[in-house]
Amino acid sequence: MKSVMIVDDHSAVRMGLKQLVEQIPNLEVIGEASTGEIAYDCYTKLMPDLVIIDLSMPGVGGVESIRKILSRKESPKIIVYTMHDEIIHVRKAMEAGASAYVLKSENVDDLILAIEKVMSSQRYLSEVVAQKLAIESVSEDILPIERLSAREYEVFCFLVKGMKVGEIAKLLAISSKTVATYQTQLKQKLHINSSVDLVIHAVKSGILSLEKQGNSL
Structure with a gap:
C-alpha cells in the first residue's frame, strides 16, 4: 500500500481528491494540509510516498513547498494539481522537482493517469500544458x-x-x-x-x- 498526502487550501478540493485517490488500488490518503508550512510539517511526520499539491496557497506557496519537501533525503513523488496553465508556473514547478503537472480544468481521468505514471517513476503533463510547452520550445520569444x-x-x-x-x-x-x-x-x-x-x-x-x-x- 502506497501512502498519499493532499495539499490544497480548499477543504472541498481535499475531500474530493481523497475520495478519488482512495478508489485507486493500493493507494491510501494518510494526511492533508492547507498551506505550504503545514504540508512540510506533515510530510516530515508522515513521510508519504506521493504528494498531490496545489500551487497557489496562503503563505509559502507550492513551488517553495516542493523544493523544501524534496530537500529531504527520503523524498516523495510530487504531482502539481492546479488551475494555472501559464508556462512560467509549469517550468518553475518542474524545476523545483515535481514529477507531474495536472490542470484542475481537465477530466479527473487525467489526474488518475498522472498518478499511475508518477508511481511508475515516469513524468506526466496535462495535454494542454504539453502543447503549450511544445509551441514555446520552437519559439524564440522567452519572457x-x-x-x-x-x-x-x-x-x-x-x-x-x-x-x-x-x-x-x-x-x-x-x-x-x-x-x-x-x-x-x-x-x-x-x-x-x-x-x-x-x-x-x-x-x-x-x-x-x-x-x-x-x-x-
Whole structure:
C-alpha cells in the first residue's frame, strides 16, 4: 500500500481528491494540509510516498513547498494539481522537482493517469500544458521572468504581493540580507526599478491574478 498526502487550501478540493485517490488500488490518503508550512510539517511526520499539491496557497506557496519537501533525503513523488496553465508556473514547478503537472480544468481521468505514471517513476503533463510547452520550445520569444532562478522567482512573487524584505526572510527562513541580494539580482535580470515595473511583469507572466487572491506560488 502506497501512502498519499493532499495539499490544497480548499477543504472541498481535499475531500474530493481523497475520495478519488482512495478508489485507486493500493493507494491510501494518510494526511492533508492547507498551506505550504503545514504540508512540510506533515510530510516530515508522515513521510508519504506521493504528494498531490496545489500551487497557489496562503503563505509559502507550492513551488517553495516542493523544493523544501524534496530537500529531504527520503523524498516523495510530487504531482502539481492546479488551475494555472501559464508556462512560467509549469517550468518553475518542474524545476523545483515535481514529477507531474495536472490542470484542475481537465477530466479527473487525467489526474488518475498522472498518478499511475508518477508511481511508475515516469513524468506526466496535462495535454494542454504539453502543447503549450511544445509551441514555446520552437519559439524564440522567452519572457525575462523565465530567466529567474527558483529562489529569485519565489522572492519576486512575494514582492508582487507587497511583502517587505524582512517579512519574506522570515517566511523563507533566510536572512534579510540574502533576500535583498535576490531582490537586486531579479531586478537586474528583469530590468526593473520600481514596484510598478514589478506589477507589469507579474501581469505579463500571469502571476498577478494569484497575488490578488492573497496567495503565493
